[in-house]
Amino acid sequence: MQLEIGKIYTGKVKGIAQYGAFIDIEGGGTGMVHISEISNTFVNEVREFLTIGQEVRVKVIGINEQGKVSLSIKKADDGSVPAPEKRAVKKERRPKPNIYEPKKSVPQSEMTFDDMLAHFKQSSEERIGDLKRSTDRKNGTRRK
Numbered sequence: 001m002q003l004e005i006g007k008i009y010t011g012k013v014k015g016i017a018q019y020g021a022f023i024d025i026e027g028g029g030t031g032m033v034h035i036s037e038i039s040n041t042f043v044n045e046v047r048e049f050l051t052i053g054q055e056v057r058v059k060v061i062g063i064n065e066q067g068k069v070s071l072s073i074k075k076a077d078d079g080s081v082p083a084p085e086k087r088a089v090k091k092e093r094r095p096k097p098n099i100y101e102p103k104k105s106v107p108q109s110e111m112t113f114d115d116m117l118a119h120f121k122q123s124s125e126e127r128i129g130d131l132k133r134s135t136d137r138k139n140g141t142r143r144k
Contacts, residue, residue: 003028003069005060008076013054021050023058023071031069033058040074 003009003025011025020034033056038049050056059076063069108116 003060008057008059011058013050013052016046021046031071033071033073037072037074
């Protein structure tokens with residue numbers, strides 16, 4: 001049987017790849033459904049929507065010179081493809097504050113020795129960096 005572009009056929013899922021699925025059309029050979037043609041919703045993993053051996057309705061959307069058949073499930077069923085059960089994975093996002101609030105400095109009397117040491121090291125490294133930048137500019141040895 002010769003496949004015609006625009007017609008709807010029934011087939012079985014023969015193989016699943018990362019980029020789509022291979023469908024064995026009854027009496028018409030094999031075609032491929034690209035991942036973008038599986039569902040109207042976003043498809044991250046083909047295996048969430050299709051399984052090997054599953055019967056699907058597909059529409060032929062193209063045949064190239066080499067005889068490769070391009071198929072579409074979403075165009076054949078016009079959006080009636082049931083979406084898979086999504087796993088309940090919610091990412092908790094804290095709302096970002098709209099106003100920049102600098103860290104409140106802790107009074108020196110309440111700082112531990114480790115806090116004071118960390119503060120000293122940070123301010124020391126900043127001062128050294130400033131000195132290096134100013135001397136590099138004066139000497140003309142600035143890195144590019």
